[in-house]
Amino acid sequence: MAEVVAGALLSALFKTLFEKLASRDLRSFFRGLKVNEGLLRKLKIALLSAHQLLDDAEVKQFTKPDVREWLFELKEAIYEAEDVLEEINYRALQYEQRGKPRSKPLSKRLQSCLNCFSTFDEAIERKIEEILDRLKFIVEQKDVLGLQQGVTSRLSQRLPAPLPDERYVYGRNDDKEKIMELLLSDNGSSSNKISVIPITGMGGVGKTTLAHLVCEESRVKCQFPIRSWVTVSDDSTLSIIAKRIIFKVTSKECTIDDPVELQLALRDALSDKRFLLVLDDVWDASYAQLEPLMSCFESGAHGSRIIVTARSKTIATKMKSTWLMGIVSTYHLQTVSDDASWNLFEKYAFEDARSETCQELRAIGRDIVKKCNGLPLAIKSLASLLRLVSDPKEWKQILSSDIWELRFQGNQSNEILPSLWLSYHYLPSHIKRCFAYCSVFPKDYAIDEFEQENIIQLWMAEGLLKPGNSGEQVEDVGRKYFKELISRSLFQPLCKDESTILMHDLMHDLAVFVSGEFSFRLDDKSNAKFSRKTRHLSYFKIDVFEKHEGLSETKSIRSCLRVSSSYEKSLSGVPQLKTLLLVGGCLRALRLSRCGLAVLPDSIGNLKHLRYLDLSDNFDLEEIPNTLCGLYNLQTLRLSWCSKLTQLPTDMGNLVNLRHLDIEQVPLEKMPPKMRNLKDLQTLGAEFYSDGSFSNIKPFRSLKRLEFEHLSKWQEWSFPESREDGECFSSLEHLRIWDCPKLNVCLPDNFQHFPCLEELRIEDCEELQRFLGEGLHALTSLHLERLPKLEDLGKGLQHLISLEELSIQDCGNLQCLSENGLPTSLTSLRLYELPKLEDLGKGGLQH
16 A cells, blocks of 8 residues: 655644634634635745645755754744644533533534633634734744745655564674673683673664673673663663662662662672673763762672673773772674675665565665665664555665665764665654654653554654554554654664564664654653743653753643652642643643652642543542542543542543553542443453443443452442443453452353453352353453352353453362364363363363
8 A cells, every 4th residue: 555655743733723623613614704704825825835835844954953953943833733622622621511502513512612712712813913923924934944845755654564473683693693702701800809891882872782792691690690681871861770789689779879878778788799780881971870889899799790882982991990899801893794785774774675566676675775874773763664665666676765865963972873864754744643652651661562552642642643544543542653763764773672662873863863852751850941842841750840941831741651660759849840730731741750749739639631631550549639630631641550539529520532541459449420431441450330320321331441450349230221232341351350359240141232342351259050051142251260269150151252351260170171062163272270161061172
């Protein structure tokens, strides 16, 4: 399938705006306002004029700093236009939720809404006129900057194909053996307890990959029972580094903040232990944070080793002059050979290297590989791009691109490779915004499957996910975007855990470069000030806001995310939080997890555009103010492990756009009324289904995952009389029931409630005696564990025509699996601790 690929990050922004400007409801709203409808047409024309200049400007920004500044000014104007349209959408939604008559057409309801907001039309008109003036001025600068209209870059691309195994590494066997020799021998440094092996080399040459290869060798694992890998990077502090090492060595979270006590804790953790510690990606800036930890490393047992990877040779020089430990000769990693470069490119670029098309592309490919100068990261990223392209003309377009000749700086000393820029340049516009958004996370930010879902929900909050097919879920679009970013090697899997991915630091430099001032990361070391352009920011501790100026002036922030996994003992930054809630009127996403939050201010209700709110792991939080229920745009609410929270706000049913409610390990006593209004809810933790207000509305029709946990009084299922025909859970795919001691029947008799259920897990239900499952025709996985009164599974199993996996454990009274035998679809059977099990039922196994 050919896909037209836009050449600029802003293209997706323009597309979103054009869609909103074309909306019939929006035009109706404007006709109701005392605003000249011609403003809409003028705004659209101005945006179209600017859009024609984007592709040319994106290439020229690297040789002309003024063009780069022009792009940022244009992007800011587009953000402001989006904010105006968001304000209009919220006003309409607010009116709908105020209980006005719903029988009128939407356009008439929107028009009558104006009576409630007498000054709204004047403010909107004034704001649009300001944006129009700004856009007009920006476009007029095109001649001065030498920008041309209609310059485009296109590639026709196939759907992403599976990438080769990440374990394929070429041209590094000799390097690995030399590092192994340094690691496993004393090498003349037997007088030193601890030896350090620095590995240096330019970015993207494969230092981290080589260190991983060495650490995975069986000889290394035998000699070093304790192995710890800590990514240092340029924004790491002493506290972060020490806590990471302690966690890796002890598997326990360290909550110590005092620097002296923290060093003592690290010394104790390493004391008399023979360890291999990898300090990956050490920078000049972060080296100073390592120096106070040297004496802590000395507490390890004789023969311990430290591998340090760094781009700069000066790091190794500093180590020799300041570290008391023995420094083995620095190993400078060279680029890979021409043959190894080609082998790597071929592995990633071609699905079938023997096909006639591939043979035609080989000569062009060899010339492209030469331009990558033996850098594996550059080779992989370009090969992953070309894997999607089959037209030789387009390969030649890549080969002859002017971008190869560009030299530009990402930040200070980090040069962005032209090959990486090419990979980004040809991304689809909608993927570009998602890639750039990830610059808000710190370097080497590990993204496991759970965090991928989190980021997808953040993309969704920002409006970056656009379903292409009718009926396609927004979350599924986000998963496709992640797969595409991985297929293009913009994200890469961790060597040990392929389900966890991260962005290479050079890719991160690229994301930071394209985001510019619009993304900002707060840390203890940074002295930078907020910019009026800032839209996305992240922080480690909320009290870090005290050290940075300008928060009260930053009124256009869209994302504010805590990115630390450590816990804050108490929220010392309450004034900063209140300031943030006061000025954060444009916030779409707010993450306050693990902040030690005890009280959530009523002013949370001021964040009317908020779509994502994470309050998880705040153990002292006892109440959510009802003002939160005025956040009609809210899509994701995370409250997991708020262990003192016993009830939700009364008007939760007003959150009509809520899709994900995470209340894992929240001891709720009851659910608020009208939860059935949440028609788009897809994720829900343990909850009470009945709120006493059932109607003919089909509740939770979009829910895909449901978990019941720690419901000590729940005895049986109950459904509204009006829904006895079934399908209350018409989309549910995953159901887990855990620690419900009085529940006596796992599922209701009417299985039409669960037409799509694929996975069922039941654990720790002491009174459960019967399993009914005849009608679960979609069920593929069944797990039963610690059900002491369960005696048999009746006739249910034989009728599970799709069942593939069956696991039963610690059911002491179970005597027979099934009266009529097991389903023929079964491919996996696991039975543990079933002392009274006598037979598998009639017919036994049919395979």
